[in-house]
Amino acid sequence: MVILDANMILRYLLNDNAEMAEHAENLIENKTVEVTTEVIAEVVYVLKGVYQLERNEIVNVLISFLGNVTCQSSEILHLALETFGKVNLDFVDCVLYAYNKIDGSEIATFDKKLIKLLSE
Numbered sequence: 242m243v244i245l246d247a248n249m250i251l252r253y254l255l256n257d258n259a260e261m262a263e264h265a266e267n268l269i270e271n272k273t274v275e276v277t278t279e280v281i282a283e284v285v286y287v288l289k290g291v292y293q294l295e296r297n298e299i300v301n302v303l304i305s306f307l308g309n310v311t312c313q314s315s316e317i318l319h320l321a322l323e324t325f326g327k328v329n330l331d332f333v334d335c336v337l338y339a340y341n342k343i344d345g346s347e348i349a350t351f352d353k354k355l356i357k358l359l360s361e
Contacts, residue, residue: 243274245310247283250276254284254302255292275311278336281318285325285332300326316343330354 245268252258253265268274281303288294288302300322312318320339325332334355340346341359348359 242311243268243272245269245274245276245280247280247287250280250284250306251287254288254306269309273311275313276307277312278314278318278321281312282332282336289332296326324358328354328358330358334358 245265249261249265249268252261253269256262284303285299288299289296294302303322304319307315307318317336317339320343321332321335324330324335324338328335330338334350334352337346337348337350337355338358341348348355350356350359
């Protein structure tokens with residue numbers, strides 16, 4: 242199994258470097274590849290901060306992408322992405338929210354927006 246890093250995913254999604262995008266596509270289509278929550282968090286950060294994509298665009302692209310790879314936290318990531326598209330929270334806070342809703346994990350935070358979302 243191959244774990245993809247953020248740069249590999251970004252080249253695949255953005256196709257902004259033909260050679261790298263082709264290599265990433267070849268890996269994703271021909272090997273068993275896995276992504277981690279941490280790497281997806283970095284991808285979200287770069288797509289939003291550097292490439293200035295809208296939240297809904299990021300959500301749509303990544304949910305589609307997750308259908309092509311393996312992820313141990315697939316349910317967590319899907320809920321986190323859906324939440325990220327609906328509320329004005331950082332993606333990592335959306336991941337914490339997802340852990341709470343799916344696994345029942347207690348989240349300790351001082352973040353008022355996250356506290357409000359967790360209580361809904």
